[in-house]
Amino acid sequence: EAGVVQSPRYKIIEKKQPVAFWCNPISGHNTLYWYRQNLGQGPELLIRYENEEAVDDSQLPKDRFSAERLKGVDSTLKIQPAELGDSAVYLCASSALTTATDTQYFGPGTRLTVL
Amino acid sequence: AQTVTQSQPEMSVQEAETVTLSCTYDTSESNYYLFWYKQPPSRQMILVIRQEAYKQQNATENRFSVNFQKAAKSFSLKISDSQLGDTAMYFCAFDSWGKLQFGAGTQVVVTP
Numbered sequence: 001e002a003g004v005v006q007s008p009r010y011k012i013i014e015k016k017q018p019v020a021f022w023c024n025p026i027s028g029h030n031t032l033y034w035y036r037q038n039l040g041q042g043p044e045l046l047i048r049y050e051n052e053e054a055v056d057d058s059q060l061p062k063d064r065f066s067a068e069r070l071k072g073v074d075s076t077l078k079i080q081p082a083e084l085g086d087s088a089v090y091l092c093a094s095s096a097l098t099t100a101t102d103t104q105y106f107g108p109g110t111r112l113t114v115l
Numbered sequence: 116a117q118t119v120t121q122s123q124p125e126m127s128v129q130e131a132e133t134v135t136l137s138c139t140y141d142t143s144e145s146n147y148y149l150f151w152y153k154q155p156p157s158r159q160m161i162l163v164i165r166q167e168a169y170k171q172q173n174a175t176e177n178r179f180s181v182n183f184q185k186a187a188k189s190f191s192l193k194i195s196d197s198q199l200g201d202t203a204m205y206f207c208a209f210d211s212w213g214k215l216q217f218g219a220g221t222q223v224v225v226t227p
């Protein structure tokens with residue numbers, strides 16, 4: 001069974017430029033998560049989707065971050081414009097259930113460097 | 116709000132030896148789940164072990180086992196017969212209704 005797929009693995013951009021990350025969850029997983037992991041810290045949730053609905057986006061900086069999961073499968077996270085402080089690893093995870101806690105499986109992440 | 120505390124920034128252990136990582140958490144929830152994830156240099160977050168709070172029996176996965184003390188809100192991980200491939204950052208995580216809260220992590224270094 002294929003795991004969570006993310007692309008790109010690495011991205012280097014200059015500040016004020018836009019950037020987008022893509023995630024494809026494990027087949028059949030209805031819940032999808034985006035996390036940000038700063039250097040030396042644990043991941044922090046940005047947004048959680050149940051199917052195509054964003055059910056928790058309280059930690060998403062909405063002035064510059066946006067996300068979508070139009071068909072309830074793959075998802076895109078966008079930053080526009082990027083700032084120096086956005087340099088981090090962006091992790092995508094998925095889980096099977098939507099109504100109760102279930103184990104989250106993570107992708108390999110995208111390391112973003114903003115210069 | 117839930118908080119997860121890992122008080123050991125780094126632990127070193129020799130091959131074949133045992134190491135125990137500590138984790139404490141704070142919550143007012145009665146139903147929740149606890150996890151240990153490992154993150155090697157590749158950055159892939161890999162599930163090590165999972166514990167449901169309603170289960171009194173401690174979870175075990177091969178060389179990995181936990182000591183879950185619900186009243187003390189403690190959830191330690193024991194790695195037995197350590198292998199070089201166990202070198203990684205280990206994160207304790209708390210989950211209540213789908214929101215994972217991670218600790219700061221403990222770097223485990225296994226030496227020959």
